[in-house]
């Protein structure tokens with residue numbers, strides 16, 4: 001039964017839901033605790049989205065729905081920092097640290113303590129809170145003024161929009177200090193495929209840990225205005241995943257997590273920032289009338305205000321303890337979610353910090369000890385040129401094996417021809433390999449004094465190392481390509497491997513060796529041939545027996561029911577990853593409409609830019625590609641959306657239509673779909689479209705600019721008013 005909510009009731013409900021969801025988000029993102037199932041969480045969120053839609057003026061500034069972003073910032077405003085954002089003096093030597101210690105003693109005597117923290121390799125941020133609300137998030141800039149990136153920062157879930165967070169339930173185990181290390185997120189996680197669920201929440205199931213600090217209870221008096229500073233970062237895990245996805249779709253790879261985080265923060269569309277899953281460690285609190293006297297105390301209390309503080313910090317009584325801390329973290333730092341390039345050493349007491357003061361550039365009460373990047377010399381033996389699925393060539397250096405930070409390094413990527421040129425390396429050279437704050441080793445230079453006479457410059461290959469076709473280099477791109485798409489073996493193999501992977505056709509029992517055998521024996525030439533494979537052909541392959549042959553045939557047959565979006569991704573169109581495939585499938589519904597779409601129509605689709613549109617147009621221009629699609633259609637693959645069938649699991653074919661018996665009125669203008677398209681979707685899902693609002697109506701699908709009278713009528717009748725987003729959510733398959 002739907003009844004009409006009064007404004008007062010709606011306000012209370014919105015308040016309650018906001019606090020509850022923020023609390024669960026905080027628990028999850030700061031403490032890795034999931035107190036609620038994904039399903040229940042999504043239900044709460046849905047209720048809030050719906051209420052905020054009905055009562056937009058009641059939406060709170062700290063609403064968790066803000067986390068999805070959507071704000072477009074054309075130009076970032078410049079904002080002056082209240083306190084300048086200084087940088088830190090750096091040292092690589094213990095001697096200089098001892099000098100620092102002596103300078104401090106000279107100024108404030110021997111009665112002081114240090115706090116040591118990790119030096120996170122990210123982007124510094126200043127977060128300003130007024131009356132408990134996050135008002136401004138500003139980059140460091142030149143230290144005096146920075147860019148206002150508030151809309152983007154609001155999408156980062158570990159940054160509270162409201163501080164302190166409201167706490168609807170009491171803490172589980174109110175002890176002080178000692179926070180559990182955040183779980184590696186996404187492990188055993190149903191939504192950990194790199195895509196972000198509506199609010200970027202990826203639950204790791206079942207983890208229960210006690211949290212430190214009484215939430216609410218024992219929280220120091222939070223000043224009405226304060227500023228925290230910290231480091232925004234992209235975790236190595238998220239970065240690697242992002243690069244894997246980019247590699248998969250033939251995009252150039254991102255250089256490192258720090259630059260990626262920094263670039264992400266300057267994006268104009270905050271909803272893309274939301275998907276990038278940035279994170280933030282807070283390392284300082286400033287403001288007038290602060291409730292604490294020491295840095296230690298603020299690090300203990302900040303988590304209770306809702307901030308994420310790395311639990312790696314430690315109080316040290318003297319410089320020897322500091323040196324021990326530095327040693328301890330030298331190798332341990334590689335286990336952290338973010339690159340750690342050093343240690344920050346701070347005087348604990350705020351008053352002593354004040355006495356020590358600062359130079360124009362850096363404070364005298366802190367110093368950074370930087371770890372030398374682990375480096376080794378070794379010999380460059382040869383260079384392999386790998387050919388990827390899209391024909392992209394990647395040069396990889398083969399090195400004389402050398403131990404670096406505890407692991408043996410034999411190979412290092414050279415990325416592209418420019419990098420080889422830049423390094424100026426030659427075969428047989430003694431080169432330097434480094435492992436910095438991140439885990440992947442890189443070649444940083446060459447020892448010219450050891451170069452053997454008569455060794456020539458490396459000439460970049462001109463022909464494909466496998467099929468011999470002359471390579472091409474597209475304008476404005478650094479990568480060389482083998483254009484022999486249809487006959488170059490590693491490209492064919494790569495396409496088949498891409499086609500069968502889990503996110504694509506999900507065909508079990510078909511590993512790289514089997515694909516190799518099938519290609520060698522001429523049993524397949526492309527992905528469509530898979531659907532013609534016979535048991536008799538498979539049983540003769542190496543390592544195949546009756547059961548494995550039958551399983552593979554079954555796996556291939558079962559893949560025919562894979563959803564359109566996964567099939568679209570499986571085709572391996574350049575720049576079409578799974579997320580783009582989902583957007584295209586939802587927009588065009590079937591492959592024919594997509595194939596016929598012009599460049600202009602394609603770039604009209606949200607999130608489809610120039611590069612993707614061009615790539616699609618090029619793909620569908622190819623006769624060979626169209627023939628392949630026709631063949632796949634013939635085998636029964638699903639080249640159209642069938643949202644009423646939950647085919648993903650292979651179960652529920654013929655399952656009840658999602659909107660069966662439900663009635664809709666569509667009104668207004670919509671962002672992603674035309675009204676005709678929405679009608680079609682409702683019908684496809686078993687719903688009915690009506691033309692006028694009545695008491696019997698189930699849903700009013702309301703777009704922009706809909707008439708106020710209609711809206712009022714629906715409200716008076718207590719009709720469910722839903723947005724385009726809500727609707728898409730409703731018809732999303734489970």
Ligand code: IVH
Pocket residue numbers: 085086087088089117118119120121122123124125140230231283284344362363366
């Ligand atoms: S304290 C007065 N603590 O390192 C500067 N900085 O050059 C106080 N950083 O811009 C900074 N981890 O972005 C501090 N635990 C940490 C840090 C840290 C990383 C960065 C910060 C700053 C730079 C200093």
